[in-house]
Amino acid sequence: MNYILGLNIFHADSSACILKNGNIVAAAEEERFNRIKHFAGVPLESIKYCLDSCSIKLDQIDFIAINQNQKSNFINKLLYVLISKPNINFILKKIKIKFKRSNMLDHIKLPTKYGYFKGTIANIDHHLSHMASSFYVSEFDEAVNLSIDGFGDFCSTAWGVGKKKNIRIDKKILFPHSIGIFYQALTQYLGFRNYGDEYKLMGLAPYGKPIYLEKLNKILKINKFDGTFKLNLDYFLHHKDEVNFKWENTSPIFSNLYSNELIKLLGPERKKNEEITQYHKDLASSVQEIFENFLINLLNILHKKYKIDNLTLSGGCAMNSAANGKIFSNTPFKKIFIPPNPGDGGGAIGAALEKYNKKSNLIEKKINNKSAYLGNEFSNDFIEEEIIKNNLKKNFLVKKIESDILVEQVAQALNKSLVVGWFQGRMEWGPRALGNRSILGDARNSKMKDILNLKIKRRESFRPFAPSILREDISDWFETSESVPYMSEVYLIKKEKRQLLPAVNHINNTGRVQTVSKDDNLIFYNLIKKFKEITGVPIILNTSFNENEPIVRTPQEAISCYLRTKMDILVMENWLVSRK
Numbered sequence: 001m002n003y004i005l006g007l008n009i010f011h012a013d014s015s016a017c018i019l020k021n022g023n024i025v026a027a028a029e030e031e032r033f034n035r036i037k038h039f040a041g042v043p044l045e046s047i048k049y050c051l052d053s054c055s056i057k058l059d060q061i062d063f064i065a066i067n068q069n070q071k072s073n074f075i076n077k078l079l080y081v082l083i084s085k086p087n088i089n090f091i092l093k094k095i096k097i098k099f100k101r102s103n104m105l106d107h108i109k110l111p112t113k114y115g116y117f118k119g120t121i122a123n124i125d126h127h128l129s130h131m132a133s134s135f136y137v138s139e140f141d142e143a144v145n146l147s148i149d150g151f152g153d154f155c156s157t158a159w160g161v162g163k164k165k166n167i168r169i170d171k172k173i174l175f176p177h178s179i180g181i182f183y184q185a186l187t188q189y190l191g192f193r194n195y196g197d198e199y200k201l202m203g204l205a206p207y208g209k210p211i212y213l214e215k216l217n218k219i220l221k222i223n224k225f226d227g228t229f230k231l232n233l234d235y236f237l238h239h240k241d242e243v244n245f246k247w248e249n250t251s252p253i254f255s256n257l258y259s260n261e262l263i264k265l266l267g268p269e270r271k272k273n274e275e276i277t278q279y280h281k282d283l284a285s286s287v288q289e290i291f292e293n294f295l296i297n298l299l300n301i302l303h304k305k306y307k308i309d310n311l312t313l314s315g316g317c318a319m320n321s322a323a324n325g326k327i328f329s330n331t332p333f334k335k336i337f338i339p340p341n342p343g344d345g346g347g348a349i350g351a352a353l354e355k356y357n358k359k360s361n362l363i364e365k366k367i368n369n370k371s372a373y374l375g376n377e378f379s380n381d382f383i384e385e386e387i388i389k390n391n392l393k394k395n396f397l398v399k400k401i402e403s404d405i406l407v408e409q410v411a412q413a414l415n416k417s418l419v420v421g422w423f424q425g426r427m428e429w430g431p432r433a434l435g436n437r438s439i440l441g442d443a444r445n446s447k448m449k450d451i452l453n454l455k456i457k458r459r460e461s462f463r464p465f466a467p468s469i470l471r472e473d474i475s476d477w478f479e480t481s482e483s484v485p486y487m488s489e490v491y492l493i494k495k496e497k498r499q500l501l502p503a504v505n506h507i508n509n510t511g512r513v514q515t516v517s518k519d520d521n522l523i524f525y526n527l528i529k530k531f532k533e534i535t536g537v538p539i540i541l542n543t544s545f546n547e548n549e550p551i552v553r554t555p556q557e558a559i560s561c562y563l564r565t566k567m568d569i570l571v572m573e574n575w576l577v578s579r580k
Contacts, residue, residue: 003056004063005047006352009104011068011152012038012195012252013345016046017374018054019352022360024137024369026053027429029345032375032553038195041249042107048114049376057115065122065355066104067129067347072153076174080154087241124351126152127315128167130342133350134312135162136357137368138337142310144302148295149315149343150180157315159298161306165357165365176239177231179294180317182220185236185257186287190280191270195252201284202322203463206508208281210289215265220290227298235262276462292323299331309334314350318342318488319431321512325490328482340372340486341430372434372486373521375427378555383572386555390563397578403523406574410440411530414540417445418568419455421545423558424523428551432487433544434514435468435524437551437558439567441503441541443467448503448541455566456547464512467504468542470528471517477501477539478513487514503541514542 004019006027017027026049031037033045051057080086105117124132130147145167146159156178160170183198192200222229237243238257246253263269270280299311311333313324318338327336339346357365380400392398401409410420420440428434439456441448453459466487475481479492490510493501504511516525532538545552547565552558555572562570562577570577 003054003061004065004352004356005050005061006065006067006348006350007043007047007104008067008344008348009042010040010248011344012040012247013343014039014041014043014046015345015348016043016050017349017352018050019356020054022356022366022368024349024353024374026050027341027349027374028376028427031550032427035550036251037550038251039249040247040252044108044110047108048110051114057113058110058117059115061117062119063122063355063359064117064119065124065351067124067126067152067344067351069123069125069153071123072125073155073172073174077154080175084239086239122351122355124354125169126347127155127158127172128169128354129347129350130314131158131160131162131167131169131312131350132354132357133346134314134318134337134339134342135167136353136365137339137349137370138310138312139367140310140312140335140337141364142308143312143337144306144308144310144333145312145314146299146302147313147315148180148317150178150184151175152344152347156180159302161308162312165360165362167354171228173228176233176236177229179220179229179291180315181236181238181257182231183287183291183317185238185262186283188254188256189258189262189266189269190284191272191274191276193272195254199319200460200463202288202320203460203506204276204281204284205288205322206285206506206510207462208278208283208285210286211282212266212286213289216286216290218265219262222294222297224297225301227301229294235259235265288322291317291320292326295320295323296326296330299327299333303332311336313338314342314346316343321488322490322510324488325480325510328480336482338486338488339430340428340432340434342488343431346430371520372428372430372432373426373436374429376553377426378573380573380575383555383575386559387575387577390556390559392559392577395580397580399576400574401576403526403574406571406576407523407526407530409576410527410569410571411534413569414440414442414531415534417442417448417451419452419566421558421562421567421570422524422527423545423552423555423570423572425521427553430486432514433542433551434485434487435516435521435542437545437553438542439545441465441543443501443504443539443541444535444537446502452541452543456561457543458548462507464506465504465541465543466514467501467511467539468514468516468524468528470525470532470538471515471520473532473538474513474515478511480513483517484513484515485517485520487512489513500537501539504539
């Protein structure tokens with residue numbers, strides 16, 4: 001047997017995955033275990049989970065592949081230091097982080113039962129890992145690969161071509177220029193200061209109009225002829241020793257990435273919890289428009305350059321589902337693949353797959369596990385023990401039901417606009433709840449958004465909820481015929497259907513859609529199909545099973561969320577819990 005352990009370590013969304021003979025067996029992000037969102041540190045529990053999934057020890061691992069390589073862009077790093085002469089504290093911070101990564105094994109302290117690693121460490125370039133996480137999982141033999149994020153290995157954007165088992169990077173945009181930093185800085189300016197809050201700006205954007213493009217064009221200069229860009233560094237601080245951050249065994253915390261020049265240009269920054277005005281909505285719309293224009297322009301240039309119709313996207317910016325949904329209608333690309341975890345967490349899989357493909361004797365690339373369901377699963381017996389431990393049978397109606405009857409009863413509950421916690425099978429890999437750790441509701445109920453926010457989510461009213469739809473019905477309800485299994489793209493709802501889906505119809509008549517097929521998730525498919533039989537609508541509202549925390553991983557976490565909220569029904573495998 002050949003085993004490769006892939007890691008995203010000492011970086012946001014730290015994670016681990018394991019490959020067995022080139023097949024992805026298991027993967028998880030550390031936040032699901034320690035309950036710290038976007039945890040940046042050592043993914044010890046994720047590593048344990050991966051080893052346990054294969055019933056092996058560390059000494060059976062041939063390679064540990066890490067999605068970082070200190071040697072990447074080394075000359076460019078050296079030239080930057082010599083030319084820019086950054087503050088010594090800035091350099092020391094970077095050296096400290098690099099030193100920890102180079103001594104990674106000193107920090108992987110597992111119980112002795114897991115043995116000791118005797119294999120080889122493989123450091124894989126950050127953006128090559130991103131590309132590999134998408135291209136090698138796709139069904140494409142050849143594709144244009146584009147990776148965009150904040151920074152990784154001194155680079156923010158890279159593109160090139162994947163062919164068979166090889167990925168070639170042709171162009172990189174290096175530090176300090178980053179459209180990811182541009183988007184993150186404006187997200188901070190708008191008062192969304194938690195790491196990973198960019199989706200809030202994206203959700204707010206449709207409430208405004210892009211009337212501030214002229215001002216934003218002073219901050220970001222895009223070359224429309226070759227797709228490259230540069231930040232006006234007067235408006236930023238990330239390239240200086242003026243950004244304080246915590247990036248170790250915690251959720252990443254950043255001070256402002258933008259300078260006072262940005263405040264002079266755009267006016268006072270919005271404070272956390274301050275009222276969101278039309279100005280903020282229009283600015284969010286303008287930021288999103290800038291990003292979409294950049295992406296579409298670059299993709300058209302890349303298609304013209306390579307004349308390849310297949311595209312893979314990766315990197316944190318590939319989670320901009322609103323932009324992704326405009327690719328087909330605005331570029332010549334005919335097929336797109338975005339993995340379920342395109343961000344830094346997914347880099348663990350990319351690093352492992354890149355190492356496997358380079359060391360294998362295969363001529364063609366191996367089509368790997370495309371499933372998004374790579375996390376923990378729990379038996380009905382285990383769940384029953386948790387039910388007993390929490391005295392649920394005393395305080396709630398609890399019953400164990402056969403799957404076909406369970407699906408019928410849950411579909412009927414959704415038809416009555418009850419809110420259902422849905423816990424099935426293996427946990428999802430990536431940031432989206434895809435029907436295994438989900439909270440479900442009736443997409444037809446105009447009050448469902450308010451019901452969910454009142455009972456459970458307590459989040460900003462402008463943030464949309466997602467529709468999950470039977471794969472075969474997508475073209476009847478949305479302006480697309482594409483398969484979107486990982487909720488990675490936003491599409492227009494057909495005009496005649498919009499009034500039927502008020503709970504998932506965003507203000508601009510779109511939905512961040514998930515298509516569900518029998519092959520992807522049979523019980524979730526059967527639930528939606530039963531709901532369609534009852535209502536005529538093949539769509540249910542799907543949001544993540546959590547309450548301002550990482551998505552639940554275990555039955556105990558699901559029970560805790562159920563008990564502290566006003567969720568109506570909790571389903572865990574074949575167990576159904578409801579309030580008396």
